Amino acid sequence: MKEFFKVADIQEVLEYTSDFSSVEPENVQLFETAGRVLAEDIVSEVDLPDFNRATMDGYAVCASSTFGATEANPAYLDVKGVIGMGESPCFSIGPGEAARISTGGMLPEGADSVVMIEYTQVIDDTTIEVAKSVAPGQHAVEVGEDIKKGEITLCRGQRLRPQETGLLAALGKVRVKVYKKPVIGIISTGDEIVPVDETPGIGRIRDVNTYTLSSLVIKAGGIPLTFGIVRDDFDALFEKCALALAQSDMVLISGGSSVGTRDFTIDVLSSLPGSGILVHGISISPGKPTILAKAHNKDQKKAFWGLPGHVVSAMVVFEVVVRPFIEYIGGVTLERKRHFLLSAFLSRNIVSAQGRIDYIRVRLIEKAGMLWAEPLLGKSGMINTMVKADGLIEIGINTEGLEKGEEVSVIPL
Amino acid sequence: MKEFFKVADIQEVLEYTSDFSSVEPENVQLFETAGRVLAEDIVSEVDLPDFNRATMDGYAVCASSTFGATEANPAYLDVKGVIGMGESPCFSIGPGEAARISTGGMLPEGADSVVMIEYTQVIDDTTIEVAKSVAPGQHAVEVGEDIKKGEITLCRGQRLRPQETGLLAALGKVRVKVYKKPVIGIISTGDEIVPVDETPGIGRIRDVNTYTLSSLVIKAGGIPLTFGIVRDDFDALFEKCALALAQSDMVLISGGSSVGTRDFTIDVLSSLPGSGILVHGISISPGKPTILAKAHNKDQKKAFWGLPGHVVSAMVVFEVVVRPFIEYIGGVTLERKRHFLLSAFLSRNIVSAQGRIDYIRVRLIEKAGMLWAEPLLGKSGMINTMVKADGLIEIGINTEGLEKGEEVSVIPL
Numbered sequence: 172m173k174e175f176f177k178v179a180d181i182q183e184v185l186e187y188t189s190d191f192s193s194v195e196p197e198n199v200q201l202f203e204t205a206g207r208v209l210a211e212d213i214v215s216e217v218d219l220p221d222f223n224r225a226t227m228d229g230y231a232v233c234a235s236s237t238f239g240a241t242e243a244n245p246a247y248l249d250v251k252g253v254i255g256m257g258e259s260p261c262f263s264i265g266p267g268e269a270a271r272i273s274t275g276g277m278l279p280e281g282a283d284s285v286v287m288i289e290y291t292q293v294i295d296d297t298t299i300e301v302a303k304s305v306a307p308g309q310h311a312v313e314v315g316e317d318i319k320k321g322e323i324t325l326c327r328g329q330r331l332r333p334q335e336t337g338l339l340a341a342l343g344k345v346r347v348k349v350y351k352k353p354v355i356g357i358i359s360t361g362d363e364i365v366p367v368d369e370t371p372g373i374g375r376i377r378d379v380n381t382y383t384l385s386s387l388v389i390k391a392g393g394i395p396l397t398f399g400i401v402r403d404d405f406d407a408l409f410e411k412c413a414l415a416l417a418q419s420d421m422v423l424i425s426g427g428s429s430v431g432t433r434d435f436t437i438d439v440l441s442s443l444p445g446s447g448i449l450v451h452g453i454s455i456s457p458g459k460p461t462i463l464a465k466a467h468n469k470d471q472k473k474a475f476w477g478l479p480g481h482v483v484s485a486m487v488v489f490e491v492v493v494r495p496f497i498e499y500i501g502g503v504t505l506e507r508k509r510h511f512l513l514s515a516f517l518s519r520n521i522v523s524a525q526g527r528i529d530y531i532r533v534r535l536i537e538k539a540g541m542l543w544a545e546p547l548l549g550k551s552g553m554i555n556t557m558v559k560a561d562g563l564i565e566i567g568i569n570t571e572g573l574e575k576g577e578e579v580s581v582i583p584l
Numbered sequence: 585m586k587e588f589f590k591v592a593d594i595q596e597v598l599e600y601t602s603d604f605s606s607v608e609p610e611n612v613q614l615f616e617t618a619g620r621v622l623a624e625d626i627v628s629e630v631d632l633p634d635f636n637r638a639t640m641d642g643y644a645v646c647a648s649s650t651f652g653a654t655e656a657n658p659a660y661l662d663v664k665g666v667i668g669m670g671e672s673p674c675f676s677i678g679p680g681e682a683a684r685i686s687t688g689g690m691l692p693e694g695a696d697s698v699v700m701i702e703y704t705q706v707i708d709d710t711t712i713e714v715a716k717s718v719a720p721g722q723h724a725v726e727v728g729e730d731i732k733k734g735e736i737t738l739c740r741g742q743r744l745r746p747q748e749t750g751l752l753a754a755l756g757k758v759r760v761k762v763y764k765k766p767v768i769g770i771i772s773t774g775d776e777i778v779p780v781d782e783t784p785g786i787g788r789i790r791d792v793n794t795y796t797l798s799s800l801v802i803k804a805g806g807i808p809l810t811f812g813i814v815r816d817d818f819d820a821l822f823e824k825c826a827l828a829l830a831q832s833d834m835v836l837i838s839g840g841s842s843v844g845t846r847d848f849t850i851d852v853l854s855s856l857p858g859s860g861i862l863v864h865g866i867s868i869s870p871g872k873p874t875i876l877a878k879a880h881n882k883d884q885k886k887a888f889w890g891l892p893g894h895v896v897s898a899m900v901v902f903e904v905v906v907r908p909f910i911e912y913i914g915g916v917t918l919e920r921k922r923h924f925l926l927s928a929f930l931s932r933n934i935v936s937a938q939g940r941i942d943y944i945r946v947r948l949i950e951k952a953g954m955l956w957a958e959p960l961l962g963k964s965g966m967i968n969t970m971v972k973a974d975g976l977i978e979i980g981i982n983t984e985g986l987e988k989g990e991e992v993s994v995i996p997l
Contacts, residue, residue, distance in 0.1 A: 201780060202810075205799040219967075222787055226894070226965050256816065257776035259786040275776050275893060275965075277787035317966040324971070332997065333799035334970035337895055340795040341967060345781045363670035363688050367614060368758045373672040374635055374690035382753040386618040386746035397615075403669065480688060481639070482750055511948055511955060511974070511996070514927050535924055542924060552639050552688075553730040554632075554754060557747035558737070561924070583924070584745065 178452035180568065181528065184463060184492050187449050188499040191465070191474050194351045194420055196502075201339055204331045206392060207349040208502040213325040215342055218315035222259075223278035227310040230269040230291055230299060231282035234307040245292075245300040254279065269299060278311055285310035318342075328504030330392075350502030355393045356419030357384050358411055359400045360426035360436065361480060366400060379482050379554065380425035387489045388423075391497040408439045412475070416443060416468045420500055423493065426480035436477045440464035443475070454527045454568065455491060457484035457551040463492075474500075483551040487530045490563065490582060512580040513562065515544040522572035532560035533581060544579055560584050591865035593981065594941065597876060597905050600862050601912040604878070604885050607764045607833055609915075614752055617744045619805060620762040621915040626738040628755055631728035635672075636691035640723040643682040643704055643712060644695035647720040658705075658713040667692065682712060691724055698723035731755075741917030743805070763915030768806045769832030770797050771824050772813045773839035773849065774893060779813060792895050792967065793838035800902045801836075804910040821852045825888070829856060829881045833913055836906065839893040849890045853877035856888070867940040867981065868904060870897035870964040876905075887913075896964040900943045903976065903995060925993040926975065928957040935985040945973035946994060957992055973997050 196210035225231065232248060240246035248269040254260045260279035264270055269286070270279055278285070287310060290303040318324055324342070325335055331349070339347055359378045365371045366378055378400055385395035396419055401408045408424075415422045424436060440446055445467025453461045462477030474496055478485040515535060523529040533544040544564055549556035562581035566573055573579065609623035638644060645661060653659035661682040667673045673692035677683055682699070683692055691698070700723060703716040731737055737755070738748055744762070752760055772791045778784045779791055791813050798808035809832050814821050821837075828835045837849060853859055858880025866874045875890030887909055891898040928948055936942040946957040957977055962969035975994035979986060986992065 201795060202798060205802045220789060220965075221784075224789075224965065226963055256774060257785075257788045275774065275789070312963055312965055316963075317968050324968075331799075333796045333803065334895075334899065334967060334973075334997070336799045337792045337796035337899075338967050338971055340780045340792045341790055343780055343783065343790055361669060361688065367753045367756055370756065371634075372670075375670045376633060376637075376688070377754055377756055379750045379753045382614060383746045383750035385615065386744075386749045389618045390746065482747075486747065486750075511926050511950075513924050514955075537924075542927075550639050550725055550729075552633075552637065552725055554747060554751050555730050555737075558751055560747075584747070 177448065177450055178454055179450045180454045181491060184450055184453055185495055187463060188496055190449070191472050191496070191500050193500050193502045194353050196348045197351050198346045198348055201336065201345055201347060204336050204339065204347050204349060205333070207331050208392070209325055209327055209329045209331060209347070210350045210502055211348040212323050212327050213339065213342065213344065215318045215320055215322050215324050217342065218320045219318035219341055220312055220316070221314060223282070223314055224312045225272045225274055225276045225278060225285045225310065226312055227285050227287050228273050229285045229288040229310065230301070231264060231272045231278045232269045232284060232286055232301075232305065233264060233266055233281060234284040234305050234309065236266050236268070237286060237301050237304040240301045240304045242302045245302045247294070248299050248301060250297050250299055283307045283311070328502055330503060353393045353420040353497055353501045354396050354418065355388045355497060356396050356398055356415035356422040357381055357388070358398045358415060358422065358424045360403065360408060360424060361400070362403045364400045364426060380478070380480070380485050383482055383486055384423055384425060384489065387486065387494075388497065391494045392501055393497050403435070405435050405439060408435065409442060412439055412443060416466050416473060419473070421473055421496065422475045423478055424476065425478040425485050437462060440466070440475050440477065444468065445472070453488070453492065455487070456524070456527050456529050457481065458488040458491070458530070459527070461488050461492070481551040482554045483532070483557055486557060487563065490584070491530065512582060513542065515542040515579055515581050517564075517573050517575055517577045517579050518543045518545040519575045520572060521546050521566070523566040523570060525569060525571055528568050529566040530563045531566065532556050533562055533564050534559055535561040535581065544581055557584070590861065590863055591867055592863045593867045594904060597863055597866055598908055600876060601909055603862070604887050604909070604913050606913050606915045607766050609761050610764050611759045611761055614749065614758055614760060617749050617752065617760050617762060618746070620744050621805070622738055622740055622742045622744060622760070623763045623915055624761040625736050625740050626752065626755065626757065628731045628733055628735050628737050630755065631733045632731035632754055633725055633729070634727060636695070636727055637725045638685045638687055638689045638691060638698045638723065639725055640698050640700045641686050642698045642701045642723065643714070644677060644685045644691045645682045645697060645699055645714075645718065646677060646679055646694060647697040647718050647722065649679050649681070650699060650714050650717040653714045653717045655715040658715045660707070661712050661714060663710050663712055696720045696724070741915055743916060766806045766833040766910055766914045767809050767831065768801045768910065769809050769811055769828035769835040770794055770801070771811045771828060771835065771837045773816065773821060773837060774813070775816045777813045777839060793891070793893070793898050796895055796899055797836055797838060797902065800899065800907070801910065804907045805914055806910050816848070818848050818852060821848065822855060825852055825856060829879050829886060832886070834887045834889070834909065836889045836891055838891040838898050850875060853879070853888050853890065857881065858885070866901070866905065868900070869937070869940050869942050870894065871901040871904070871943070872940070874901050874905070894964040895967045896945070896970055899970060900976065903997070904943065925995060926955065928955040928992055928994050930986050930988055930990045930992050931956045931958040932988045933985060934959050934979070936979040936983060938982060938984060941981050942979040943976045944979065945969050946975055946977050947972055948974040948994065957994055970997070
């Protein structure tokens with residue numbers, strides 16, 4: 172080991188996020204905003220709705236005209252006209268008056284509510300009978316009741332779900348400032364790794380991590396940029412890392428899980444411009460031999476991760492620490508937590524070592540209306556257990572194990 | 585109403601999925617499989633791994649050579665050589681022998697386990713001291729231990745997560761048969777609706793549903809194909825529907841929430857080739873005035889939905905019934921449920937009408953280690969409540985309400 176072995180806990184690793192800058196914003200069309208991260212606060216320039224709107228089919232009225240109306244003792248109102256969709260009514264409504272209106276129609280001046288069509292009877296061309304009273308504001312939305320002019324409706328750093336995109340549409344924001352998707356470089360290392368389209372010779376295996384990590388990057392809102400497989404050779408890895416540093420916002424190097432390869436991954440990362448090893452080992456299992464380094468490219472500090480070669484370990488490290496970094500550099504700043512964990516009961520006892528956080532793959536099973544987490548034990552080089560798994564549970568650093576029936580939080584996979 | 589008003593419950597609506605056929609399969613590159621639905625069973629043609637593999641750095645040994653070894657009473661083994669990464673060892677290991685090996689390296693013949701480097705001491709060039717016993721198979725993966733040759737590893741109808749893509753990589757599947765993404769046509773109707781880039785005149789509003797529905801379609805794994813806004817006019821809507829029928833796998837018509845518009849949406853849907861109204865009204869709130877119809881295009885039966893115009897109603901109907909249809913026609917057949925619901929405690933009493941399922945928007949709040957669901961009441965035309973919401977809770981058809989502190993399942997939004 173050439174440097175001090177900086178084993179960190181997860182919290183310490185996550186604190187390094189602020190060492191890195193977020194990607195630049197860009198303007199996109201409203202149609203392209205799905206899942207993107209907002210790079211500006213959105214202040215409404217209008218009231219929504221900007222007219223009093225019916226939310227039911229029926230008659231626009233002054234609520235007071237209906238007070239006390241029942242089937243036995245209906246109110247009789249004069250019909251002043253019909254309000255067409257998208258029309259501004261050319262008359263107003265006074266006490267004892269009504270106007271036929273459809274859902275979404277504009278209430279005439281003087282009307283404050285809508286009597287549902289179901290509670291009315293047409294008596295003649297100009298008279299209806301109303302069998303139920305309405306309260307002021309009922310079956311109508313007032314000007315600004317949804318969104319008020321000048322209100323901050325969406326905040327920078329917020330990820331845009333369908334409803335947020337809908338709100339932007341309602342406000343007429345046809346172009347929206349969002350953060351660029353962070354480009355995440357992916358490098359596989361190891362003399363034993365062959366490309367997927369080759370038949371591995373004896374003692375060799377296909378490159379799995381490039382594919383799992385690419386898919387994870389997409390899920391996390393980034394763009395994977397793959398750099399292929401690098402042999403266990405300092406110069407080859409240095410050259411690839413220098414290229415990835417120039418072309419990516421962050422880099423994931425997987426493999427090099429043997430001590431020898433780890434050593435020269437550290438050497439390479441220490442040789443990059445403006446480099447520094449921030450973390451060398453994380454107190455988690457699987458995933459302990461993880462490296463976090465920084466490097467500079469044109470005044471930009473970029474994170475380099477040395478991930479374990481075992482596919483399960485690399486995926487766990489991604490879920491636990493890499494994903495938050497991608498979100499951070501991708502501009503996500505919203506305090507409001509959108510990822511809530513599932514809760515389940517443990518189906519059997521599991522033991523765990525103290526001094527590290529253990530991540531256990533679990534399958535979720537619904538039994539008798541309860542959700543059970545069934546641990547899938549298996550070596551971290553085996554992808555099959557990840558395919559069977561629905562999530563991960565965490566066994567705390569000071570816990571020796573968990574008992575059957577205990578409630579656990581599940582990180583969905 | 586021109587036809588019998590077929591109000592259905594959710595279960596009845598979902599049973600119509602099997603009336604429709606799934607989209608065609610296509611072959612894609614492994615890199616393009618993220619989130620796609622597998623259209624073939626994957627049978628492994630190889631054992632994984634196909635050689636006995638070390639999972640730790642150390643020495644390959646016969647486990648029996650270490651039995652009883654402790655720090656006080658170590659075992660001494662003869663070192664026969666070093667196994668390089670990706671190499672097939674040219675020697676075998678017998679009792680009392682060992683070979684230096686790295687994680688991922690190939691165990692020599694005769695070796696059945698690996699002693700971790702931490703528990704060994706180099707005595708001289710050809711001798712090590714072992715301070716801990718290992719069990720057969722420890723720190724190694726056997727041939728076929730992850731995946732056995734001939735095993736069905738992935739099934740048709742399964743959505744591909746990062747780990748499934750990783751497994752396909754491990755098996756060398758460079759091209760994969762997946763279902764095409766279903767193309768979902770989206771039409772907005774209503775005389776009061778204007779395109780987002782226009783300033784709505786008085787009494788008019790911008791087209792929100794095209795955008796929320798497009799984003800929802802993307803989230804559900806489909807491709808939105810938008811057809812813009814259609815005025816309240818039979819011929820215009822018929823023409824758009826005929827076009828959408830030819831170009832899409834399923835069509836969503838939103839708006840027409842007023843009785844008059846609903847009527848001619850029904851008329852148009854009844855006039856399409858091979859048409860039939862399957863559902864006219866669902867016993868849910870919001871979302872009751874939903875229409876499900878079928879139409880034929882070149883022997884293909886396609887679903888047409890008439891969704892309510894209110895943005896909240898349209899989104900709820902999408903989550904509850906449209907999404908399962910998109911998944912079904914998109915080829916998802918896997919029985920194994922991947923969408924588990926969050927569990928939370930209700931923060932206050934809510935009342936509900938019997939005879940329908942109520943969907944209530946909730947915000948989730950973590951308080952004292954528990955997750956609370958706080959109902960967000962608001963009219964279904966107001967998008968702001970959806971922006972504030974983290975999920976929906978369901979109040980059953982025979983329930984008059986729920987009490988504060990009751991445990992509820994939350995559909996995440």
